[in-house]
Amino acid sequence: MPNDAYIALIPLLPLAAFVVLGLFGRKSLLRLSGIIGTGAVLISTGLSLWTAYRYFAACLSDGACRLITPLKVTWLTFSPGLSIDLSVILDPISVMMIVVVSFVSLMVHVFSLGYMKGETRFGTYYAFLGLFTFSMLGLVLSGNIFEIYIFWELVGCSSFLLIGYYFDRPSAVAAAKKAFIVTRFADLGFLVGILILSFHAETLDFHTLIQRLTGPSPQLASITRASFLGISLLSWGLVLVFIGGAGKSALFPLHIWLPDAMEGPTPVSALIHAATMVVAGVYLVARLYPVYMFADPAVLRVVLYVGAFSALFAAIVACVQTDIKRVLAYSTMSQIGYMMFALGTFQAAGEENTLGYTASMFHLFTHAFFKALLFLCAGVIIHRVHSNEMKDMGGLRKLLPLTHGCFLIACLAIAGIPPFSGFFSKEEILLAAFHANKFVFAVGLFTSGLTAFYMFRLYFSVFWRRQSQDVGSHHGEAPLTMKIPLVILAAGAIFAGFVPFSRWVTYDGAPGKGQGIGGFAIAPVMLALLGMLLAGFFYQKESARPAKAAAALGGLYKFAYHKFYIDEVYSFITKKIIFNFIGRPAAWIDRNIVDGFMNLLAGVTARISARIKGFQSGRVQDYALYFFAGVAALAVLFIYIYT
């Protein structure tokens, strides 16, 4: 495909919007900023779709998808061969991702036109959205591991800025800081991982890196030979990169920032903390998947277990949360756990199982639609109710009919009810897990049931539970700008599952076999239905049942309600241990010991000075005496000792 340089425009247009709005959005372009931002993303989306169309058409005609690098600019050269190139690469997953990112971003942009209307920092909001969209698109198009790190940090930063958008709320500020610092901590792993991999592979380019580390090459020999603590450096590097991904994707135990990140405006949560940024970790692992496959199986096993545990853990916590956005946040975490463990299902009893890769990407794709939809619906609800708490809601189905419908669609999709999109992707994941590891499969299955339960718990609590009310009908459900994205996303949530995904997105570019799901689907769907029924039983009507159930579960309920006290553990470690036992002593030592030593030197000098003042007694006879003593001493020293 010649003339592909236009692809650079896909990320650059939102960047331009950011620059323009960042400079002028506060005053002169305040009113126009929504239009500018949305327009830029609209063009980007158009270009993305066009690119996707061309790319996959080429795939079909070639029989396999190839990796294309339409653009490559050297940005910073470290040493020959080792340079950060700003490059754009097209391969199935990156094309898939630009579509998802630009599309969801467009939806959020449009939605925000209504949702954020009247904010004083409207222009700034759109500027930040533009920055995020740019960074995220850049991230997925990166062809260089350091380039991805650059965008990785930039999405983190825009996430920080957007979470802290309501900067005068201390809780928002705290959440923003937490999100940044926790992901930063994980990025440390990513960075060191990059250092390890790039040092041995002698390149930063993904393509070359993968080639060198998966085939017989001197680079591979060097990285597997060198080891630390008995584990090869390759494994170390990959695990560290995975830690980076886990931080951004909010996997256990680095998930603590995600629920708090809900302090940001709801559309932002939909974009960043549901559909796009948080899946960057999955994308990263997928990007390096050939290397992961090639390395020690233990590495992917780590991915598998961490993913599975996160999925289960988050689902349990989601069951007892009362804040609508927090439930969604935990559900996001759980779904990402799914994607991650799908990637981990590579080793299947000796044979290679690449189904997980496709399934993971597929779930990523479908999840983006229904999760964004859920968040935007939540946005409408919050916009209306002015609260995040489920207890303030209930019986909203008449008041918000469209929202109700969309929400229901999204819930069905996430619960994995056919023929909604989530069904297809989730079944593929479970299938992959079934082949790989029965235990993880069981966990996945159980989690899938839980998912249905907590989503419908949410659904019933918000839309049913109470008498349908008709408060303040003087304004409609929501402005058109908010409704349109809902409808479009709902359509996506329904139909995205029918995309013949496995034909295109496979780890090696060759079309996949497209395994039938068939009868395998019965168990998960049954479980999901069970979960739905259970939720209906507890929450469809106002009753004492939930409380009783909670009481019955006792400690477990309390544990889950407090998110298993992970936050408390972290705050203990940081506040009590790091601050009190490292930071404070460091500051104290600096002032009192290191600086004290310098002052002591000065003090000692002054002390000596005071001690010897008697030497200058003011009596001329003493002076003469010292004079003579000096002569005598010199004479003794230099006549009798030194000669």
Added chain:
Amino acid sequence: MWAGFIFSLRQELIVTGIIFLLLFIKVGATEYKTAVILNLVNGLLLANFILGFIGCQDSILFSGMFHTNKLLVLEKNILNLGTLIISLQAYDWLKGHRQVLEFYLLLLATLVGFFFMISAGNLLMFYLGLELSTIPLAALSSFDLEKRQSSEAAMKFIMSSAFSSALLLFGISLLYGATGTLDFDTIGQRLDGSAFQLFAFILLLSGFAFKISVVPFHLWTADVYEGSPVTVSAYLSVISKGAVFFVFIQVLYTVFKPLAANWYRILVLLSILTMVTGNLFALRQDKLKRLLAFSSIAQSGFILAGITGSSRTGDASVIYFILVYIFSNLGAFGVVSLISAQTGKEGIDDYKGLYATNPLLSWVMAISLFSLAGIPPTAGFFGKFFLLMAGVGKGNYVFIGIAALNMVISLYYYLRVIKAIFMESQPEPIGKLTIPFLPNLAFLICVAGIIMTGLMGWVYDYIYSLSIGL
């Protein structure tokens, strides 16, 4: 023959001429105006300084008693310059003093003494020059007759210097006994480093060390500087010290060349002692004059370090440093002198807030002190750098390390003064002072000297071309 004689002795003769002129005025005129006399004398000194630049031939007079050459002429000219500056600065003080003529008579007598001392080729001549300068200086110290401190300073000075010259003489007598001659050239040939000779040398050295305030022979310095009129302290600190240094280095490098290994060790020890003691005492002084006294002791230590270099660089650096030191120290003493003459205040605390009322004086003081501390772009930096650079020529890095450390310590007390002037305030700061023309001129010379001497390399080049190595 007479022409050559006069020509070789012209600097001494001019100064002597001025002395006689003043003497005639003293004897002849019953009434005179102080201001006129001051202008006259300063004019004469300026003329003397300029005439000093006339080129000359190397010559030896009085059968080896008196030497002269370009280097010696230059040294004397440096002293002339210093005397001129001091005289300009003394204007304010002398204006109200009754015995102006006597002051100049004594002052110029010491100058002649220094000239003869510098030119001496014989221990007798040297001794005569030394005493000719010392005895009037003692009288000058007590020039504020009604001040008790001035008298005390003079008493301490004359007692100490009498004792020191007695020891010096004892050393000379032993040296005479050992070598049988008083002639510098011959002494050099007859030295063999025996214990007896070394003892004589040490006695002789102590005489020099006394004049240049080397520890432990320095104890008179602070008291005398403090008690004497500021002008006299300034004169003691730069002219007297400078002249003796000129002779000292000459004597060490030529006469005592055979004992070089011995005096090198002695000088290293004395240099360290002097720097350290001078600095440690200076740290806690509250009176500016006393602080400057100890600072001048520490400076002597640095100069000794340069002398230990025993090379042409060493000689040139010492002479160069003394030139720079004259500018710097006289800048500082000039400010002290002016303020002391107009307000009587001499404590560091009195200087608090000086900048608000007298910015010009403050800058002169600051620049001078920075030069003393050896901070660029002032000439003091170059002076110190070259001294220590010469000193390290023998490879004794530990010694130079100690010296460098002492530079840091010395910075502290100079900065203390600057801190008081620029950063602190007090309820009753020194009021706005008027600076008469002549002292102003002196400040101009000092500041210009401090700034230009370092940046213009040819000054050093010229000195180097004349200087001698071991």
Added chain:
Amino acid sequence: MNLSLLVLAPLITAVAVLFCRGLNRVRWVSLAGASVQLVLSFGLLALYWKERAAGNDAAMLFEYRHAWYLPLNIWYHIGVDGISVAMILLTAIVMEAAILVSWSIKTMSKEFFTLLLFLSAGAYGFFLSLDLFTLFFFLEVSVIPKFLLIGVWGSGKKEYSAMKLALMLTSGSALVFIGLLGLYYHTGGAGGPHTFDWVTISQMQFPAEVQRVFFPFLFAGFGIFTALFPFHTWVPDGHSSAPTAASMFLAGISMKLGGYGCLRVAVFLMPDAAREYSPLIILLATIAIVYGAFATMMQKDLKYINAYSSISHCGFILLGIGMLTRTAIAGAVMQMISHGLMTALFFAAIGMIYDRTHTRLVGRLGGLLKIMPFISTIFVIAGLCSLGLPGLSGFVAEITVFMGSWQHAGEMYRLATILACASIVITAVYILRATGQVIMGPVREPQYNGLADATWNEKLAGILLGAGIIAIGVAPFWLNDLLASGVGSIMDHAEKTSIIK
């Protein structure tokens, strides 16, 4: 190009300021002088590129020699390579910004600007010098203005800080002095003249034992300037007491003198010793990085935060130098420039905040974004640069150091690199704590509400520094190319003369 112009321009301006009457004229003349410097340094950059493009690959360009003290073989010898050009550019930008933010200085403004300009002359001279004596001269020149600027116009315990700074920096110079003399007397070999000439010395090879003795003096001496642990204690006091412009200069330029000296003199002229002492240097640098970062976390005063973070960031410079790989050294130089701009911007922002709220205590500030959006924005940009956000210069410099350090394969070196990497997390913690408290959150005190945002001059200063940060962050390749030849020659030299391998 006549490089001496760079030294003369500020000096002439300084003198001109002394003769100005009226506050306004003083300001404008100073600004004009600083702008001339800026134009000159950009001109230098252009000319440098032109020469390089024309194929001139001499190590030093625009050399000029003038005999200064001929008997001692001391020359006024100047010239530039890419590193010096970059440092000069940095100085010019920081100076311009420093003059701009000093607009509100009303007491003794004439003296203030004179001293500030004088300070910059010293920095230019230092970066230009190719004769070690000249270099030392310019290194020491800055003592007077620094002392006076802090002591007279500073705040807090200014006299103590000024004194401490002057004494500690002079101790550093004393060490450098000994090292330089040691070098001087070991040049010349068989009876030849001793020399201070950098170019000549760089072609010599000192015996290993000579290097072993004198390297520590030079390195530690310059190291004191750049906050080498444990000689960094002047930094917090000095920076926090200094007036804004002086803080900017101190942290932005003055600390870089040390790094530049370590590289240009210590490492370049004594590569074998550098190799030998490399573990020690790295140990100290790592301590500075990590310990500085932890100590920063506990600070409550914004200036102290930035001062301690400077210790940590300057650790990267020393780490890069100590690693002795091409990339690491390039990273160290980049870090010098990046940190120079970033910390100057940070101090400028802090100064602006302090001017308005009269406090620098984090706990007493809050919600400034609402009141002074511009100042808050530059504060945030500086903060983000400090924590190494891509797109800003800090990131570029830090990753280059990391990449370069990682190339050193020893296990302990690796550990040091990882610890250094870890410091970016700690940096994030303290920067975000400060930002969260000061910039975000509710407005802390009601009286802050009426405060004005930045004035035109402050905006200009912020934009200038911010533009520099972004220019490097977005397009680091120009800086990398600029530095490449200088770094290359250092490394070639290090490899060529290495006896101990």
Added chain:
Amino acid sequence: MNQVPLSHILFVSTALFFIGMYGLFTRRNMITMLMSVELILNSVNINFIAFNKYLYPEKLEGVFFSLFIIAIAAAEAAVAIAIIINLYRNLRSIDVEDANEMKF
């Protein structure tokens, strides 16, 4: 007539030297201290003359030197006494212990 050996004379001069020194260190009267200095100078004179006479009789350098010393000692004493008198005016004492106002 037996000549007195040089060492005897030197012994005398050295003794004189130390007696003078002792006097200078212990006497509190300034005039007495001045006299002690004169003793030292006299010991120097003896040295010079003895050396001249015994060792280097061909030239008279030593003798002349001692003549100059005597003259200068007189001048020195004159100035010293003048200073002491002036001090007495201010201090009303010629005790050296009273003249230690300036110290440290």
